[in-house]
Amino acid sequence: MTEPTTSSVVDLPELETIRRQIFLALFIALAVALHTLEALLPSPVLGLRLGFANILALTALFLYGARAAWIVILARIFIGSLLLGNLFSPGFLLSLSGGLVAMSMMGGAKTLFGRFVSPIGVSVLGAVGHIAGQLLVAWLVLVRHGGLWSLFPVFVIFAIATGLVNGWATVLLLDTLKKHPLFSSKGGNGALPPEV
């Protein structure tokens, strides 16, 4: 650490871009690790995932905006599935469809509501979107039967619970990150940093 890395006055735009790319890469790496770790855990009662990897996508969304969050989600799904060896399998298809719907809802909510939503609300919407996307593709591709939707309310309750937990974790992570000069240079009030 010979260079002053935290002075925002002398920061060049390129430096900021590179710094952001490095942190995005770290977020993706962490998300992949969580994705893989979760696959190793014995599944909870209904075989549902806890979705901890989404914490990183939410963090990227609130720190760097929707584009960065899309990158984290898509990279996590592709790399995670590659590591687990289920790339392009039905399980991967469910992962991808869940991720696409979840990210659309999270990005949409952030864009629409801006300061009025915290990571917690966005996380809950994402979790519900994830399960909705999964069920939609399961219904379209795997089991073509309307009765599948009777499972939806059970999944939604579970998604709300995991969404709250992940949203809360994201708030705490953002709090911690904000304490570091690299992230606090832009100001903001902790949970609701300005869009970069």
Place this chain on the structure above:
Amino acid sequence: MAVTGLFSRMTFLDRIIVLTLLVGAGYAFHVAAQKKDGSRVVVEQQGKVVFSAPINGDREEIFSGPVGETLVVIHNREVYIGRSDCPRKICMGMGHIHRSGDVIACVPNQILIRIAGEEKGDDRAYDILSR
């Protein structure tokens, strides 16, 4: 502690979102609870009916799918998966079903078990019979 902290960091809109979703799910549960008990067990594989039996006769049946065998158990007017070769055993976690319209799906093995009701008139006659 953590719960109050969580609650204090939620915005007004956050709470509306969670409440709306909870009410929606609760309402769906309420609707589901209104459904009558079913009378037949129907098993479908790749959209085709491969098995159909009355729910009030105890029996076990094995179905083969892409990832192995799945054991379907009808017992005590309820249906559940007793054993399955699929990797994550989600279908076994779906528990026991007995209401008309309920389903258990084993996605890896492409098996769908559903409970079918009867026609309106039949249903009433059947209720009288069972009483």
